[in-house]
Amino acid sequence: MSIDERLADLGLQLPASPSMPAGVVATFSWVRTVGDRVLVSGHGAQDLDGSPMGPFGRVPDEVSPEQATGSARAAALSVLSSVKSAIGELDRITAWVAVAGYVQAQPGYARTTAVINAFSEVILDVFGNEVGQHARTAIGVAALPLNLPVVVAAELSLAPAH
Amino acid sequence: MSIDERLADLGLQLPASPSMPAGVVATFSWVRTVGDRVLVSGHGAQDLDGSPMGPFGRVPDEVSPEQATGSARAAALSVLSSVKSAIGELDRITAWVAVAGYVQAQPGYARTTAVINAFSEVILDVFGNEVGQHARTAIGVAALPLNLPVVVAAELSLAPAH
Amino acid sequence: MSIDERLADLGLQLPASPSMPAGVVATFSWVRTVGDRVLVSGHGAQDLDGSPMGPFGRVPDEVSPEQATGSARAAALSVLSSVKSAIGELDRITAWVAVAGYVQAQPGYARTTAVINAFSEVILDVFGNEVGQHARTAIGVAALPLNLPVVVAAELSLAPAH
Secondary structure: OOHHHHHHHOOOOOOOOOOOOOOOOOOOOOEEEEOOEEEEEEEOOEOOOOOEOOOOOOEOOOOOHHHHHHHHHHHHHHHHHHHHHHHOOHHHOOEEEEEEEEEEEOOOOOOHHHHHHHHHHHHHHHHHHHHHOOEEEEEEEOEOHHHOOEEEEEEEEOOOOO | OOHHHHHHHOOOOOOOOOOOOOOOOOOOOOEEEEOOEEEEEEEOOEOOOOOEOOOOOOEOOOOOHHHHHHHHHHHHHHHHHHHHHHHOOHHHOOEEEEEEEEEEEOOOOOOHHHHHHHHHHHHHHHHHHHHHOOEEEEEEEOEOHHHOOEEEEEEEEOOOOO | OOHHHHHHHOOOOOOOOOOOOOOOOOOOOOEEEEOOEEEEEEEOOEOOOOOEOOOOOOEOOOOOHHHHHHHHHHHHHHHHHHHHHHHOOHHHOOEEEEEEEEEEEOOOOOOHHHHHHHHHHHHHHHHHHHHHOOEEEEEEEOEOHHHOOEEEEEEEEOOOOO
C-alpha cells in the first residue's frame, strides 16, 4: 500500500502548502533536501487551504491539552504536505530520523510529552514502526510564530535501506 | 581502556533504561540509529532503576544552580545508558556531534551555559577531547516533560575515522 | 566572486572568535566538523573583538523588535566568523542545511519569525538562494546564555554537489 493510500485509509487529508498571513514573510525553506537528508522547518496546524489554523495561544490556560493534541496532529499533516511537495512521493521516505516538538506552554507545564505524542502517533500510523520511529524532544517554550500552540520540526531520510 | 572501564574508573554508574511514570506514554525512540548517525531523544536525570530523578522544577527559584548541575550530569549518564542499549558498545562512538541542552528556567536566567557545562564535562571526561567534543546550544525554556529541570538531546556518530 | 569578496561588497565585517566574559566557561566547540557536516553552536551578536554585544534582555519589552533584528543580523556574522575559523574558507560551504533561531521572548510574543528573518537574509545575501537556503525554526524562549536577546545555531554542508 502506498503512503497516499494509507493516508486515505486513515481519512487524513493533507493541507495545501503553508500560506503566511499578510505581513509575515518566510525567508527560509519549508523543506531543505541535502543529499539523502530531508530537513523540515517548524510547522504548525494548517487549514486545508494552507493558512494557519487555530486555536492560538498558550497551553493549557488559553488552549486546552485536548486542543493542543489536535494542533499537534494537524502539524503532522502540514509537515507531510511540505515534504511531499519537496520530494514528490512520500514513499521515498526510508526513515523518520528526529522530531523536535515545541509547545507554547505556561511556565512549568509538565505535559508536553502527551501533546507531541499526537504528532508521533500520526507518523507511526502512516509509516509504521520501522520507518516511522524517531528520536524526539518535546519542550515547552515562551512563544511561537503566529501565536501557534504547537510547532514541530523534523528530519527524515531518503537513504536506501542497507 | 574501554569506555566501560573509563566509566568505572570515574566511579560513574549508568542507570537502567528510562522508565516513565504511570500515565506517561513515550511514542518515540529514546535512540534512533540511521546509518552511522545516532540521534538521542531528550533525556533527564534518572535514578539507577531508570525512573525520573528529582529535584523537579525551575532553575534557579525552585531548583538551585548546583542542583541543576547535578541534574545535567545525571542526564549525561541517562544518555549513555540509552546509547549503550541501542548500539551495544559505547566504544563504537567515533564522534559526539551536537548537544542540545534545555534548562527549565526562570525568565531571564542568564546562566544556562554553566548548567549544561556539567553535561559536556561528563562527555569530555569519558570520551576525551577528540571524540567527545561537540557543538552545543544551552537554552532556558518555559517547561520540560515531567517537570524536569534539565533535558538534553544529542547526536553522535559511529562513522569510522578517515 | 569569493565569499570574502561578497562580504566586503556588502560592507560586512566578521568579528573575532567568541570571547566569553570572566567567569563564563565554554566546554563545547563553537563549530564541530564531522565528515562533510559542519555543526555550529548557538551564537549571539558579538562586537568586532569577539565579546558579547548588547543590547541584552527580552524581546520586545527590554529589547525592541528592531534591536532584536540587529542582534540576529550580528549573530549571522558571529556564525560566519566561527565557521571560517573552523573550515578555512567560507567558499567550501556547498549548502546551508538548517538554522535554529532562539529569541528571548516575552510570553506569547508572536513575531519571532521576523526577528530570525534578519539572520536568514544575511545568509541568503552572502551565499545566494541556492547554497544559502535552509530549513528553520524560530522560537521564543524564557532565557538565553549571557542574557542575549537572540541566539542562532546552524548546520552546513561541505559535500560536493552531485
